[in-house]
Amino acid sequence: MNILIVGVGGQGTLLTSKVLGKYAELAGFDCKLSEVHGMAQRGGSVVTHVRFGKKVYSPIIWEGGADIILAFEKLEAFRYQNYLKESGVMVINDMEIYPMPVIIGAAVYPDTIKDSLSGKVKTAFINAAEIAIKAGNIKALNIVMVGALTKMLGFDFDKMSQAVTESVPPKFLDVNQKALLDGYNSIG
Amino acid sequence: MKKLLLTNQAIAQGAYESGVRVVSSYPGTPSTEITEAVAKYNEVYAEWAPNEKVALEVGIGASIAGARAMVCMKHVGLNVAADPLFTIAYSGVNGGLVIVVADDPGMHSSQNEQDSRFYARSAHIPMVEPADSQEAKDYVGFALDFSEKYDTPVILRTTTRIAHSQSFVEIGERQEYPLRPYVKDVSKYTMMPSSAKGRHIVVEARENKIKEVAETLEINKVIYKDKKLGVICAGAIYQYVEEALPHASIYKLGMVYPLPIQSLKRFASEVDECIVIEELEPFIENQLKANGVNVKGKDIFSLQGEITVATIREKMCGEKAVKGVDAPVRPPIMCAGCPHRGVFYILNKLRCVVNADIGCYTLGAQAPLSSVDTVICMGASVGMAHGFRKANKDAKNVAVIGDSTFIHSGITGLINAVYNKSAMTLIILDNSTTGMTGHQEHPGTGKTLQGDITSKLDLYQICKACGVEKIDVVDPYDLVNVERLVKENMARQEVCVIIAKRECELLKKGAKPYCKVEDCKNCGLCLRIGCPAIAKTDKGVKIDKSLCVGVDCGLCIKVCPFNSIKDAREDN
Ligand SMILES: Cc1ncc(C[n+]2csc(CCOP(=O)(O)OP(=O)(O)O)c2C)c(N)n1
Numbered sequence: 032m033n034i035l036i037v038g039v040g041g042q043g044t045l046l047t048s049k050v051l052g053k054y055a056e057l058a059g060f061d062c063k064l065s066e067v068h069g070m071a072q073r074g075g076s077v078v079t080h081v082r083f084g085k086k087v088y089s090p091i092i093w094e095g096g097a098d099i100i101l102a103f104e105k106l107e108a109f110r111y112q113n114y115l116k117e118s119g120v121m122v123i124n125d126m127e128i129y130p131m132p133v134i135i136g137a138a139v140y141p142d143t144i145k146d147s148l149s150g151k152v153k154t155a156f157i158n159a160a161e162i163a164i165k166a167g168n169i170k171a172l173n174i175v176m177v178g179a180l181t182k183m184l185g186f187d188f189d190k191m192s193q194a195v196t197e198s199v200p201p202k203f204l205d206v207n208q209k210a211l212l213d214g215y216n217s218i219g
Numbered sequence: 220m221k222k223l224l225l226t227n228q229a230i231a232q233g234a235y236e237s238g239v240r241v242v243s244s245y246p247g248t249p250s251t252e253i254t255e256a257v258a259k260y261n262e263v264y265a266e267w268a269p270n271e272k273v274a275l276e277v278g279i280g281a282s283i284a285g286a287r288a289m290v291c292m293k294h295v296g297l298n299v300a301a302d303p304l305f306t307i308a309y310s311g312v313n314g315g316l317v318i319v320v321a322d323d324p325g326m327h328s329s330q331n332e333q334d335s336r337f338y339a340r341s342a343h344i345p346m347v348e349p350a351d352s353q354e355a356k357d358y359v360g361f362a363l364d365f366s367e368k369y370d371t372p373v374i375l376r377t378t379t380r381i382a383h384s385q386s387f388v389e390i391g392e393r394q395e396y397p398l399r400p401y402v403k404d405v406s407k408y409t410m411m412p413s414s415a416k417g418r419h420i421v422v423e424a425r426e427n428k429i430k431e432v433a434e435t436l437e438i439n440k441v442i443y444k445d446k447k448l449g450v451i452c453a454g455a456i457y458q459y460v461e462e463a464l465p466h467a468s469i470y471k472l473g474m475v476y477p478l479p480i481q482s483l484k485r486f487a488s489e490v491d492e493c494i495v496i497e498e499l500e501p502f503i504e505n506q507l508k509a510n511g512v513n514v515k516g517k518d519i520f521s522l523q524g525e526i527t528v529a530t531i532r533e534k535m536c537g538e539k540a541v542k543g544v545d546a547p548v549r550p551p552i553m554c555a556g557c558p559h560r561g562v563f564y565i566l567n568k569l570r571c572v573v574n575a576d577i578g579c580y581t582l583g584a585q586a587p588l589s590s591v592d593t594v595i596c597m598g599a600s601v602g603m604a605h606g607f608r609k610a611n612k613d614a615k616n617v618a619v620i621g622d623s624t625f626i627h628s629g630i631t632g633l634i635n636a637v638y639n640k641s642a643m644t645l646i647i648l649d650n651s652t653t654g655m656t657g658h659q660e661h662p663g664t665g666k667t668l669q670g671d672i673t674s675k676l677d678l679y680q681i682c683k684a685c686g687v688e689k690i691d692v693v694d695p696y697d698l699v700n701v702e703r704l705v706k707e708n709m710a711r712q713e714v715c716v717i718i719a720k721r722e723c724e725l726l727k728k729g730a731k732p733y734c735k736v737e738d739c740k741n742c743g744l745c746l747r748i749g750c751p752a753i754a755k756t757d758k759g760v761k762i763d764k765s766l767c768v769g770v771d772c773g774l775c776i777k778v779c780p781f782n783s784i785k786d787a788r789e790d791n
Binding site for chain 1: 223248249251252327328351379380381383384385386387455457458459461462527528529532540541542543544546547548549550551552553554579582585586587657746749751753754755
């Protein structure tokens with residue numbers, strides 16, 4: 032299973048990969064995760080690779096190799112689409128964060144992302160921020176995304192729920208469990 | 220017990236289990252987390268040094284005193300530490316000494332993509348390279364045993380993809396290694412010509428011995444599959460090859476210097492075609508060719524950037540990698556509320572030539588601030604600004620450096636400028652942290668690696684002691700005074716220092732105020748500060764209150780000529 036998580040530095044994608052790593056551990060899989068720290072975290076485009084299965088060699092997913100792209104931002108989903116397998120799926124947080132070239136007018140934020148991606152692969156656009164706020168905290172956005180992914184890929188919900196329990200601080204547990212469930216249910 | 224660990228954490232765990240007593244490092248992506256993780260073990264003394272040279276010297280001191288020691292840095296850090304490196308190779312060790320160096324092919328967070336393996340060769344120091352977290356942990360122990368057995372420091376090399384990936388690691392117990400007795404030995408530890416001549420002979424003999432040992436080392440592995448194609452590789456590339464060429468026979472090197480030449484020669488002769496796949500320089504390839512082994516390598520793979528599973532499949536199987544789409548780039552940016560922004564806004568406005576340095580403030584090079592002219596290496600801003608002025612006394616240039624970088628290697632440049640009667644201005648951006656690498660303490664923060672209170676280096680007094688007479692401390696958000704001081708100093712015929720002091724915005728906790736926009740004329744002036752919280756719309760700018768830090772910064776309020784941006788708290 033190859034999961035590519037993409038987003039904007041500072042969006043909390045690292046917790047998502049932590050939960051997925053825990054899930055792999057609970058499910059008894061071999062697992063590798065890869066993330067880039069440093070410069071990219073300053074609002075740049077960030078990618079995290081999560082791979083699990085019987086035996087995993089490369090910690091990095093290659094172009095055309097991802098089963099799913101979990102995108103925290105629309106433009107990032109668009110940017111990394113070439114990493115998706117032909118049969119792959121995308122879960123996309125329906126949110127726009129303008130990069131600096133767009134802010135200063137040197138580039139235009141593409142307005143056809145939704146149609147262009149939906150025309151090619153199976154996509155699910157969710158409003159993760161809204162779901163997270165309803166669950167009790169906007170910061171649980173990343174766990175909403177995990178919930179949606181759990182449904183999309185048919186993962187074991189109870190195991191994922193346990194992975195969340197083992198990955199978040201106890202005082203945020205209730206919010207995050209609710210976020211997981213609501214994210215799960217957001218996928219029709 | 221097995222645990223999913225970042226390779227950098229696994230290296231820390233390896234040091235802990237192998238009885239390391241002293242760790243000294245300077246932060247640098249992708250090596251920083253090793254030392255942060257080591258700091259959590261009570262049995263290990265660990266510290267941030269002001270730079271890599273000092274860190275290595277601390278490690279050498281600890282080793283000669285009889286302790287097992289580890290020193291960690293990024294690839295360019297080894298340039299800074301190169302002076303002690305070349306001579307500790309002569310002295311050898313007492314307690315085991317491992318030097319961890321993290322290369323960055325693809326330059327995710329670096330100013331060059333130099334290949335550290337050449338340091339191993341030119342300093343005659345063995346180098347190992349793990350391919351996952353478990354190996355990283357094991358190789359630390361291997362390196363320390365090897366170091367003691369052959370009386371040599373050992374370098375452990377990682378690359379970004381290994382350093383920053385996680386895989387399962389078997390967690391073990393710590394084994395204590397009692398301090399080895401220190402015995403005075405001038406011929407070994409006092410490197411002056413009379414003794415170093417003798418040691419040079421030892422270095423050569425040792426290297427010959429290790430070359431022999433390398434031929435049968437367990438960490439060099441041959442995996443025979445189909446013999447049509449054989450691949451020689453190490454580190455991350457090994458993992459990619461297993462994935463991309465599942466049928467190829469593989470020679471996986473655990474020790475990348477010195478190479479087991481005879482054994483590699485045998486492998487090459489047993490397969491129809493033999494290829495070396497390595498990132499960056501043809502380090503392995505050229506040594507094999509020099510020894511008459513018929514291999515291919517850089518005629519197929521690039522000298523630049525990273526190799527991936529897809530590039531291997533493309534080059535070896537003719538499978539074209541799926542091309543990316545055109546999308547607006549998203550470069551890293553200075554955070555909303557970053558104190559560096561005010562200074563760069565003024566430098567851009569004054570059209571100064573800016574000799575900048577390495578840190579978050581290098582982002583001042585990005586549009587729309589676009590105010591950085593030169594960046595070379597840590598500390599270079601000061602020397603370069605002085606050189607610029609000596610070459611052209613009318614140059615309108617200033618040096619800009621961060622606090623951690625100033626302490627790392629800017630102080631000697633400042634001494635030089637004063638000593639040689641320069642007329643340059645240095646701006647120290649003092650945000651009380653090492654921001655770029657993720658907020659490490661340094662001598663100027665008054666806290667140790669573990670967060671304990673310690674003596675705090677006073678930058679003002681340091682500059683004064685260097686002989687600078689005109690030193691001003693200013694709030695970088697105070698645009699009027701920043702502008703006044705820069706103009707004033709540039710006209711003076713002496714070395715001037717401006718300390719622009721304000722804590723990194725990311726270190727602040729608690730609720731933040733924010734700014735709001737009313738009656739925007741859409742003139743676009745506020746967009747020139749390059750704040751990610753401000754975005755242009757047809758109806759005027761809007762401010763993202765989740766990013767904005769409000770009047771604390773207030774740069775947009777200051778640059779708006781129509782008073783359209785206000786402190787949102789005024790509502791209350
Ligand atoms: C020789 C060397 N060591 C380490 C690094 C990694 N590095 C880049 S910038 C930096 C320090 C940045 O801190 P500071 O100067 O305080 O600026 P800030 O990022 O806080 O603005 C470090 C450690 C490097 N580039 N070169």
